[in-house]
Amino acid sequence: xxxxxxxxxxxxxxxxxxxxxxxxxxxxxxxxxxxxxxxxxxxxxxxxxxxxxxxxxxxxxxxxxxxxxxxxxxxxxxxxxxxxxxxxxxxxxxxxxxxxxxxxxxxxxxxxxxxxxxxxxxxxxxxxxxxxxxxxxxxxxxxxxxxxxxxxxxxxxxxxxxxxxxxxxxxxxxxxxxxxxxxxxxxxxxxxxxxxxxxxxxxxxxxxxxxxxxxxxxxxxxxxxxxxxxxxxxxxxxxxxxxxxxxxxxxxxxxxxxxxxxxxxxxxxxxxxxxxxxxxxxxxxxxxxxxxxxxxxxxxxxxxxxxxxxxxxxxxxxxxxxxxxxxxxxxxxxxxxxxxxxxxxxxxxxxxxxxxxxxxxxxxxxxxxxxxxxxxxxxxxxxxxxxxxxxxxxxxxxxxxxxxxxxxxxxxxxxxxxxxxxxxxxxxxxxxxxxxxxxxxxxxxxxxxxxxxxxxxxxxxxx
Numbered sequence: 169x170x171x172x173x174x175x176x177x178x179x180x181x182x183x184x185x186x187x188x189x190x191x192x193x194x195x196x197x198x199x200x201x202x203x204x205x206x207x208x209x210x211x212x213x214x215x216x217x218x219x220x221x222x223x224x225x226x227x228x229x230x231x232x233x234x235x236x237x238x239x240x241x242x243x244x245x246x247x248x249x250x251x252x253x254x255x256x257x258x259x260x261x262x263x264x265x266x267x268x269x270x271x272x273x274x275x276x277x278x279x280x281x282x283x284x285x286x287x288x289x290x291x292x293x294x295x296x297x298x299x300x301x302x303x304x305x306x307x308x309x310x311x312x313x314x315x316x317x318x319x320x321x322x323x324x325x326x327x328x329x330x331x332x333x334x335x336x337x338x339x340x341x342x343x344x345x346x347x348x349x350x351x352x353x354x355x356x357x358x359x360x361x362x363x364x365x366x367x368x369x370x371x372x373x374x375x376x377x378x379x380x381x382x383x384x385x386x387x388x389x390x391x392x393x394x395x396x397x398x399x400x401x402x403x404x405x406x407x408x409x410x411x412x413x414x415x416x417x418x419x420x421x422x423x424x425x426x427x428x429x430x431x432x433x434x435x436x437x438x439x440x441x442x443x444x445x446x447x448x449x450x451x452x453x454x455x456x457x458x459x460x461x462x463x464x465x466x467x468x469x470x471x472x473x474x475x476x477x478x479x480x481x482x483x484x485x486x487x488x489x490x491x492x493x494x495x496x497x498x499x500x501x502x503x504x505x506x507x508x509x510x511x512x513x514x515x516x517x518x519x520x521x522x523x524x525x526x527x528x529x530x531x532x533x534x535x536x537x538x539x540x541x542x543x544x545x546x547x548x549x550x551x552x553x554x555x556x557x558x559x560x561x562x563x564x565x566x567x568x569x570x571x572x573x574x575x576x577x578x579x580x581x582x583x584x585x586x587x588x589x590x591x592x593x594x595x596x597x598x599x600x601x602x603x604x605x606x607x608x609x610x611x612x613x614x615x616x617x618x619x620x621x622x623x624x625x626x627x628x629x630x631x
Contacts, residue, residue: 187294187311393436394617475504554593
């Protein structure tokens with residue numbers, strides 16, 4: 169239940185019912201007020217002041233105040249408490265986060281951060297009470313959100329959340345109770361939705377779309393392509409330590425065919441960076457076209473005239489992960505690249521396989537450029553899943569985040585992306601749409617481009 173320790177999307181399903189952020193990100197990746205009503209900065213963007221909404225209460229009846237916000241952010245900067253928060257909020261100075269008064273918080277940073285409101289809205293930044301301890305928060309949530317925790321156990325398949333009668337958004341939430349059930353098996357999720365035994369399936373896998381697309385018993389709601397789905401290979405480990413090998417791995421992909429096969433068109437093609445091509449900050453150039461002969465030539469130049477062979481680990485823990493590995497293996501074979509697809513159990517994949525094997529299938533939800541290019545690519549990141557260690561790249565991303573001119577900032581972000589696309593270990597062919605399914609009679613829920621940002625407040629179902 170501790171938002172600071174949030175790892176997988178499965179945890180976000182219940183944590184987001186209980187907790188809320190100071191600032192959130194809209195579906196177009198703009199900063200929007202939640203527990204902060206408004207904010208402003210000084211001229212050089214080194215000091216930001218946030219004004220809190222008054223009358224907001226935690227579930228234990230205490231009032232939300234500036235001390236709670238200060239405490240919440242400071243604990244995120246402790247890597248022992250929140251490795252993810254520490255990585256995504258590294259630009260903050262813990263001592264620079266202070267309470268001006270009971271409802272005003274100031275963030276002072278050592279270097280200009282022109283996108284600070286957006287960047288502090290990391291998925292971990294959900295407000296807890298001043299002094300709340302990690303051991304307690306593991307099992308007992310105490311947030312300001314629309315639902316109050318009733319039943320929860322670590323790794324338990326069912327969680328029950330009750331309506332918060334003192335919620336600050338008038339008339340919300342609409343539902344009296346949420347029962348959230350984990351189901352890792354896609355066929356079971358499909359059957360439950362079709363039978364009406366569940367009202368909302370938060371993640372509809374691509375294979376189920378064929379059955380549900382024209383079924384009047386179900387409404388499908390989706391986002392543009394936003395969640396990146398990709399191979400992550402260690403750039404410091406053979407055979408991936410040669411950039412020519414990494415380029416060859418990217419050249420074997422028919423990206424449009426992967427989109428049509430793996431996602432049935434529910435998404436967009438990608439260009440080997442974590443920012444969608446249709447984003448205002450995207451590369452603005454078409455992705456690499458498949459070229460098997462060039463891939464062969466690059467492998468030969470790298471000392472592999474007879475090709476290469478490696479194990480690629482995947483699981484069914486996120487829609488499309490398993491099928492992407494299988495389709496990629498088929499596309500790579502004509503270039504002399506033999507990919508042994510190893511399917512691991514969804515349970516434990518992110519603990520026992522990810523970050524521990526040199527070639528895995530991974531995914532990342534939508535993020536603003538500064539965070540997307542830092543989370544899994546920064547030299548010091550806890551989640552550096554490709555072992556990409558490039559101080560020049562790190563400095564370029566930092567410079568972009570300190571550049572106030574929008575055009576210059578976009579140009580710098582694109583320069584950083586070109587480095588990753590040409591030399592990095594992120595082999596990223598597609599961005600998936602988030603697709604949710606509502607049974608007939610239910611309304612008020614749409615998925616977010618960031619699958620970790622869930623709002624159940626408007627969800628309601630007829631009997």
